[in-house]
Amino acid sequence: MLRFRKSDRCRICRDERALRTCVRRKKDIGWRCCNEMRIDRRCPSECEYTLKEGENSPLPAFRADSITEFNHAIKLFLDLWVSMPHSSLDGKTPLAVASEDGKRLLEWLAGYQYPLHFPINYLLGKLGLEKYPEPEIKDPETIARDYLNAVIAMDWQELRQFSINQDADEDLAQRYAEIIKNIPLLKKANHHNIIHAGIADDGVTAMVYTEINRRYDWTLIFSKQGDGWRLRQQINGTPKLFYELNKRHGKIAEYLSEGKDSQAWEALQESLVLYPDSADLYYYLGIYWQIVKQLDKAKIAFFDSIALDNDFYAPTFSLGSINLAQEDLDEAEYWFKKLYEKNSEDPLVLNNLGAAYAGQGLIEEAKEFWQKALRIDPNLEPAKRNLERHK
Numbered sequence: 001m002l003r004f005r006k007s008d009r010c011r012i013c014r015d016e017r018a019l020r021t022c023v024r025r026k027k028d029i030g031w032r033c034c035n036e037m038r039i040d041r042r043c044p045s046e047c048e049y050t051l052k053e054g055e056n057s058p059l060p061a062f063r064a065d066s067i068t069e070f071n072h073a074i075k076l077f078l079d080l081w082v083s084m085p086h087s088s089l090d091g092k093t094p095l096a097v098a099s100e101d102g103k104r105l106l107e108w109l110a111g112y113q114y115p116l117h118f119p120i121n122y123l124l125g126k127l128g129l130e131k132y133p134e135p136e137i138k139d140p141e142t143i144a145r146d147y148l149n150a151v152i153a154m155d156w157q158e159l160r161q162f163s164i165n166q167d168a169d170e171d172l173a174q175r176y177a178e179i180i181k182n183i184p185l186l187k188k189a190n191h192h193n194i195i196h197a198g199i200a201d202d203g204v205t206a207m208v209y210t211e212i213n214r215r216y217d218w219t220l221i222f223s224k225q226g227d228g229w230r231l232r233q234q235i236n237g238t239p240k241l242f243y244e245l246n247k248r249h250g251k252i253a254e255y256l257s258e259g260k261d262s263q264a265w266e267a268l269q270e271s272l273v274l275y276p277d278s279a280d281l282y283y284y285l286g287i288y289w290q291i292v293k294q295l296d297k298a299k300i301a302f303f304d305s306i307a308l309d310n311d312f313y314a315p316t317f318s319l320g321s322i323n324l325a326q327e328d329l330d331e332a333e334y335w336f337k338k339l340y341e342k343n344s345e346d347p348l349v350l351n352n353l354g355a356a357y358a359g360q361g362l363i364e365e366a367k368e369f370w371q372k373a374l375r376i377d378p379n380l381e382p383a384k385r386n387l388e389r390h391k
Contacts, residue, residue, distance in 0.1 A: 017195055017211050019065070023047040031065065031195075035073040039080060051077075057112045058086065066197040066208075067117050067141050075122055082126045098127040105129070140222040140229045141197050144208040147220070147231060148192040156181045164223060164230045167310035167338075175307035183276045185216055185236060192218070196239075207239050233308070236274050245275065252284045256291065264288050279309035286315060295322055313339065317349070324356055332356040347373040351383045363390050 010018045016030030023044050024037065034049055041060070043050035051060035059081065064070035082095045089097050089108065097105045106129065114120065117139075121131040143162050150158045156177040165176055180186060189212050196209040204224040212218045219235040221242060235241045248271050255264035265288060272281050286301035299322055305315035320335035333356040339349045354369030367390065373383040 015214070016193060017214075019195060020049065031069045032072060035069065035076055039073065039077045057114065058088070058109075059112075059114075061115070066194050067139060068145075068194045068197070070115075070117060071119055075119060078119075078123050078126055082123075095127060098129055102127075102129050138228055140199070140206040140208050140220070141194055143222065143229055143231060144194065144197075144210065144220045145192075148189065148210065148212075151180075151186050151189050152192070154181075162231050164225065164232050165307070165310045169310075172303075172307045172310060175304060179277060179304060179307060183234075183236075185212060185218065189213060207242060209239050233275065233277050233279070236276060241274055245278075245280075248275075249280055249284070252281075256284065256287050259291065261288070261292055264291075277308050279305045279312050279315070282308060283312065283315045283318075286318060290318075290322075295326070298322060311342070313343065317352075320352060320356075324352060324359075327359060329356050329359040333360070345376055347377040347380050347383065350376070351380060351386065354383070355386060358386065358390060366390065 008018055010016045010030035010033050011027035012025070012029050012033040016032055018028035019031055020029060020034060021027070022029045022034065022037070023046060024042070037043065038047075038049060038051055041051055049063050051062060054061050059074075059077070062070055062073045062077075064073060082098075083093050085091045085093055089105075094105060097108070105127065109123075121134060124131045147159060147162045150156075150162075157173075159180055160173055160176045163176070165172070167173075191213050193211045193214070194208060195211055197207065199206045206222040206224075206229060208220045208222070210218050210220065217236075217238045219237065219239050219242065221232045221235065222229045223232045248267070252264055252267045252271065255261075255267060264284075268281060268285055268288060272278070272285075275281055282301050282305035286298045286305060289295070289298035289301055299319060302315040302319040302322075305312055306319065316335050316339050320332050320339070323329075323335065324332035333353065336349055336353040336356055339346065340353055343349050350369045350373035354366040354373070357363075357369065358366035367387065370383040370387050373380055374387070377383075
């Protein structure tokens, strides 16, 4: 039998998280039980979740804390609504009119406005009418469900497709799967439920707050890329931790810059528990290993950072630089080429890519990169020295 914390379970179903106090039942309940009650329109007006009559709609308005909750509520209501008589339909029900004259009902429905994410095809299906072709829209909640379903199924190789990471490097893809697979809570996940979701004011960041295994808070952060959303990182806790992230980064960077190795290590270990797939934290971990002169571990940390954010400039530059210093020139060339693909006017990238070529005896190719670097930044001393050395 599943054991729940009595303090946070819904007082009706004893299953979902209790998220709000029901004015009607005087109990703390979850949103599903709230929806199942409020569709009868008997909730008192002082409840903020009671149904509100729409101004230009035959349907009431539903307050909801996520698209998932809204769809659950509206579908429950539509199950009842299709059999309710309407004065504008001569006292007939939508279901009866649909069976007599589907065109008339569609014209009647078209005369109203509907909220975003309204399940129009669900309604048409209940009425026995032909459904409209709908484009597949992947909102953050849908992606969060797909991602966590794949986690529960242990389809670790399937997870990266939902993330911001699209680089063709198979090693990066494999490492991403390994990092996520080794997150303790995700390894034992067997259930998830969306609690709250929303898009930030900037329009390019979204958060989906979930509960895993009916006990643990888990938040997924999404970024807008083009017309779609992609998972950027996850948080072992509530959305509140998202707003603490910059402060934590600042403190770790301060420790590292001041050479406070032990404080930096403690802060990193504490933060990685809360932000287990943070590319920034793995980057700082790489810097830590550099400071304590364990370069092999630094290279692993920088690689992990890139695996978690394929377009992250700083760890890619750092990894290339370590390989360059160690005269692992193929590796250095590989990482600086990746940077060059998207930063072709960066003089530091040009200089280091030239150095990687020169180390392999490709002097003329190297000179082209150094000369280009100096055209962009005439005062770049490393490029000047490299050209002087290879006259």
